[in-house]
Amino acid sequence: MDNKIIASTKSYFKRNAGILIGLVALCVIISLRSDRFLTQDNIMNVLRQISSNMYLACAMTMILIAGGIDLSVGSIVAITGVTAGTLLNAGVPIPLMLLICIALGAVYGTITGLIITTTTLPPFIVTYSMMQILRGATYVYTGGTTVRVDNRSFINLGTGYAFGFLPLPVIYLLIVFVIVFIVLNKTTLGRHIYAVGGNEKAARFSGISVMKTRMFVYIFSGIMGSLAGLVLCARSYSGNPLAGDGAEMDAIAACVLGGASMAGGYGFVGGTLIGALIIGLLNNGLNLMRIDSYWQIILKGIVILVAVYVDYVKNLKKNKSN
Amino acid sequence: MKGLAQSKAVLQKADLLPGAVCAGLFLFSNQKREKRMSALLWIGDDILAEQYLLEMKNVHKRFPGVHALKGVSLELRAGEVHALLGENGAGKSTLIKVLGGIYEKDEGEILIDGKKVEIKNVEQARNAGVSIIHQELVLVPYLSVAENIFLGRELRKKGGFIDRSAMIRETQRALDEFGLKLSPNAMIADLNIAQQQMVEIVKAVSFNARIIVMDEPTSSLSDKEVDALFENVRKLTARKIGIIYISHRMSELQEVADRVTVMRDGEYIATKEVAVTGNDELVALMVGRQLDNYYTRTFNDCKEPLLEVKNLSTAKIHDVSFTLRKGEILGFAGLVGAGRSETMQAVFGLDKVISGSVKLNGRELAGKNAESILASGISLVPEDRKNEGIFPGMTISFNMTLKVLKEFIRGIRVNNSKEKEIVEKYFQDLSVKAPGTETLIGSLSGGNQQKVVIGSWLASRPRVLILDEPTRGIDVGSKSEIYAIMNELAKNGVSIIMVSSELPEILNMSDRIIIMRGGSISGVLDRSEATQEKIMQHAVNI
Numbered sequence: 033m034d035n036k037i038i039a040s041t042k043s044y045f046k047r048n049a050g051i052l053i054g055l056v057a058l059c060v061i062i063s064l065r066s067d068r069f070l071t072q073d074n075i076m077n078v079l080r081q082i083s084s085n086m087y088l089a090c091a092m093t094m095i096l097i098a099g100g101i102d103l104s105v106g107s108i109v110a111i112t113g114v115t116a117g118t119l120l121n122a123g124v125p126i127p128l129m130l131l132i133c134i135a136l137g138a139v140y141g142t143i144t145g146l147i148i149t150t151t152t153l154p155p156f157i158v159t160y161s162m163m164q165i166l167r168g169a170t171y172v173y174t175g176g177t178t179v180r181v182d183n184r185s186f187i188n189l190g191t192g193y194a195f196g197f198l199p200l201p202v203i204y205l206l207i208v209f210v211i212v213f214i215v216l217n218k219t220t221l222g223r224h225i226y227a228v229g230g231n232e233k234a235a236r237f238s239g240i241s242v243m244k245t246r247m248f249v250y251i252f253s254g255i256m257g258s259l260a261g262l263v264l265c266a267r268s269y270s271g272n273p274l275a276g277d278g279a280e281m282d283a284i285a286a287c288v289l290g291g292a293s294m295a296g297g298y299g300f301v302g303g304t305l306i307g308a309l310i311i312g313l314l315n316n317g318l319n320l321m322r323i324d325s326y327w328q329i330i331l332k333g334i335v336i337l338v339a340v341y342v343d344y345v346k347n348l349k350k351n352k353s354n
Numbered sequence: 355m356k357g358l359a360q361s362k363a364v365l366q367k368a369d370l371l372p373g374a375v376c377a378g379l380f381l382f383s384n385q386k387r388e389k390r391m392s393a394l395l396w397i398g399d400d401i402l403a404e405q406y407l408l409e410m411k412n413v414h415k416r417f418p419g420v421h422a423l424k425g426v427s428l429e430l431r432a433g434e435v436h437a438l439l440g441e442n443g444a445g446k447s448t449l450i451k452v453l454g455g456i457y458e459k460d461e462g463e464i465l466i467d468g469k470k471v472e473i474k475n476v477e478q479a480r481n482a483g484v485s486i487i488h489q490e491l492v493l494v495p496y497l498s499v500a501e502n503i504f505l506g507r508e509l510r511k512k513g514g515f516i517d518r519s520a521m522i523r524e525t526q527r528a529l530d531e532f533g534l535k536l537s538p539n540a541m542i543a544d545l546n547i548a549q550q551q552m553v554e555i556v557k558a559v560s561f562n563a564r565i566i567v568m569d570e571p572t573s574s575l576s577d578k579e580v581d582a583l584f585e586n587v588r589k590l591t592a593r594k595i596g597i598i599y600i601s602h603r604m605s606e607l608q609e610v611a612d613r614v615t616v617m618r619d620g621e622y623i624a625t626k627e628v629a630v631t632g633n634d635e636l637v638a639l640m641v642g643r644q645l646d647n648y649y650t651r652t653f654n655d656c657k658e659p660l661l662e663v664k665n666l667s668t669a670k671i672h673d674v675s676f677t678l679r680k681g682e683i684l685g686f687a688g689l690v691g692a693g694r695s696e697t698m699q700a701v702f703g704l705d706k707v708i709s710g711s712v713k714l715n716g717r718e719l720a721g722k723n724a725e726s727i728l729a730s731g732i733s734l735v736p737e738d739r740k741n742e743g744i745f746p747g748m749t750i751s752f753n754m755t756l757k758v759l760k761e762f763i764r765g766i767r768v769n770n771s772k773e774k775e776i777v778e779k780y781f782q783d784l785s786v787k788a789p790g791t792e793t794l795i796g797s798l799s800g801g802n803q804q805k806v807v808i809g810s811w812l813a814s815r816p817r818v819l820i821l822d823e824p825t826r827g828i829d830v831g832s833k834s835e836i837y838a839i840m841n842e843l844a845k846n847g848v849s850i851i852m853v854s855s856e857l858p859e860i861l862n863m864s865d866r867i868i869i870m871r872g873g874s875i876s877g878v879l880d881r882s883e884a885t886q887e888k889i890m891q892h893a894v895n896i
Contacts, residue, residue, distance in 0.1 A: 036770075214766050217768075218763070218766040218767070218768050219763060219765070219766055220759040220760065220763050223752070223756060223759055223763075226745075226748065226752070227745055227748075227756055230745040230746070230747050230748055231741070231742075231744065231745045231746065233741050233742045234736075234741070234742050234743055234744060234745055235745075236704065236724065236742075237704070237724070237734060237736045237742050237743065238728075238756050238757050238810075239724045239725045239727070239728030239729070239757060240725070240756075241723065241725050297745070297747045297748070298747060
């Protein structure tokens with residue numbers, strides 16, 4: 033048993049060596065330039081910031097492995113936040129509101145999944161359309177203004193702490209991460225996800241229900257979009273129709289940084305975690321180093337490009353030696 | 355509608371016939387010129403020792419864990435068709451990839467015209483005059499014939515724009531030379547495999563290739579197309595181009611090859627003149643032993659019906675009825691497109707059933723999905739291994755266990771030792787040749803991939819095993835092994851349906867034979883009465 037854990041830890045480090053080195057290097061650079069970086073406050077802050085991205089990225093990992101993509105999650109974040117705020121202001125009790133929001137997330141995912149599986153249109157186009165439709169609906173409903181939230185107990189769900197130091201969103205993140213890890217590595221569903229992305233036809237011939245598998249990943253992604261929307265809403269005291277703009281891209285970047293293949297059939301949620309950490313640290317570190325926020329965007333683009341390229345070269349070498 | 359499609363297919367094949375006639379004429383005139391030329395050479399060079407076009411000497415190639423080539427040598431004369439024989443995994447493909455610059459050799463040397471050449475990448479191979487026509491053709495589907503032939507070296511006008519008319523003219527000239535009735539403007543995606551192959555050949559020649567390697571060129575061609583291909587091969591040899599020819603079909607060698615080199619387990623075994631070497635001898639060289647019982651079959655008395663298909667119709671098949679008995683091997687013969695694979699996919703729940711019934715032990719299965727049909731004990735090993743059978747990016751064990759995950763995964767508990775047990779069992783039983791069970795299946799040879807695929811279906815312990823072209827593109831040794839496995843299964847009461855286009859296989863392995871034509875069953879023959887002629891009579895409309 034112990035040997036197994038050691039072996040899998042080893043293979044984890046081996047697989048993610050490049051990006052782990054990048055992560056460490058990033059930490060070293062930032063900590064040299066800023067005293068505040070390694071404080072407990074700041075580390076918890078980073079973790080809290082990446083958690084929203086991670087909910088989306090965990091689901092996105094499964095979608096990419098299954099050979100799809102989901103661009104609609106950023107818009108689900110916004111529409112959920114607005115829905116949550118509206119329901120709370122209308123006096124709907126929190127548990128019921130949470131249930132409705134999560135269920136709506138599942139509904140968005142179901143619609144996306146159904147369109148993709150029944151029409152066989154490219155997921156990129158279907159989810160891009162969903163992204164526009166949901167974002168547009170959010171604007172239409174709010175008229176472009178934010179919905180303010182002042183329900184303290186709801187806000188606490190996003191801003192509170194467990195054990196006095198661990199932000200609650202990080203707890204949610206751990207739960208989501210463990211669920212996705214188990215699904216991908218320990219269940220038949222997980223293998224089916226890899227199979228569908230690896231060779232859809234062969235999966236069909238193997239008696240795997242490609243439709244069910246696809247539906248699962250898109251529904252899960254919708255739910256994760258809702259979760260991210262709720263947490264963001266609570267943290268910012270408002271449902272903002274602009275929220276989650278570009279979040280789908282951050283999620284995809286985290287997956288690809290973590291080694292997932294955009295062509296399907298390959299990816300690891302453990303890698304995605306490191307990918308999301310790198311993106312989170314970049315945001316945080318560049319702020320701490322007082323780099324101009326417009327320049328930050330450029331730097332972020334460059335760092336992601338370099339990191340993915342290094343990983344790509346590494347894989348190229350590995351494939352050659354095979 | 356069906357008739358239209360058929361006549362279209364016939365027309366497409368007929369396209370190649372005038373080509374063959376032209377080919378004959380061309381061959382004649384060309385040979386004369388060659389003779390004259392070689393006569394001149396002869397005078398100019400008194401003591402011309404036999405100069406090989408290509409020599410590969412003592413070539414070694416090692417991969418992690420595998421010594422793939424152990425000092426292989428090959429000599430190719432100009433104007434010769436040199437067959438390369440060996441079982442899957444014998445190292446043929448590796449040798450060819452070394453020649454083509456896809457792999458770099460670890461040891462040994464390559465000489466062209468007696469001069470040592472370094473081939474480290476595809477570019478260098480091409481410059482050295484080597485062109486490889488891969489089994490999977492590598493043309494760009496949505497570009498025209500001309501654009502493909504000039505891909506990467508487009509002719510240009512002054513000013514840098516592409517000179518389309520010059521390219522089309524040149525292509526037309528090259529196509530005419532081979533008597534190909536193709537338009538230079540035709541899109542590759544609209545051509546059939548045989549035509550695409552010809553375009554590859556024309557392209558190779560246009561690169562001034564002097565050594566052309568053909569990797570299983572006939573594996574997906576009809577008989578007529580094969581004849582046309584051979585005509586063109588002769589045209590190439592008439593131009594003193596040397597051809598290395600890889601094929602598993604022994605019968606072709608007599609027709610097309612001059613000499614043959616046999617490889618086994620990465621080693622050079624022998625080089626023989628084809629004309630004076632018997633097939634038995636070649637097979638013995640390939641497998642390293644005499645294959646006495648190529649077909650293993652102990653017939654049993656099967657009475658008990660297991661699978662009953664009645665009046666089954668889908669969009670592609672019409673009113674198909676048959677019964678499969680327990681422990682029986684039921685052969686499905688017929689021409690390509692007769693509806694055999696479509697019948698199997700309907701039985702397996704992959705195609706929508708319009709009417710009719712499929713009963714396993716009296717239980718109705720028609721209209722159910724593949725998942726539940728698999729669970730009820732029917733397995734289907736698909737025809738197209740690469741596209742329908744394997745997950746190339748995954749390991750052998752992933753591929754092997756995908757259908758039986760339920761046996762070792764309960765909820766979120768994975769029983770690793772049970773998984774290993776299943777994988778090891780079929781890995782050993784089917785003697786898969788691979789470094790280990792964690793090797794990517796995509797890196798194995800065709801025969802070994804097929805063994806893993808069959809293993810993955812056996813793991814689900816089916817009561818009915820449907821094998822669609824189980825031995826296509828597989829070497830004789832693996833074939834024989836697969837026959838033995840089928841026999842063993844039938845003996846143990848598994849019922850097998852074997853769809854096959856190889857008549858010897860159908861005749862030797864089947865208890866009964868069903869022949870299909872145009873989406874319907876056109877005949878049923880018992881083992882005792884079946885002959886090649888009778889099957890063909892039912893298969894084609896006479």
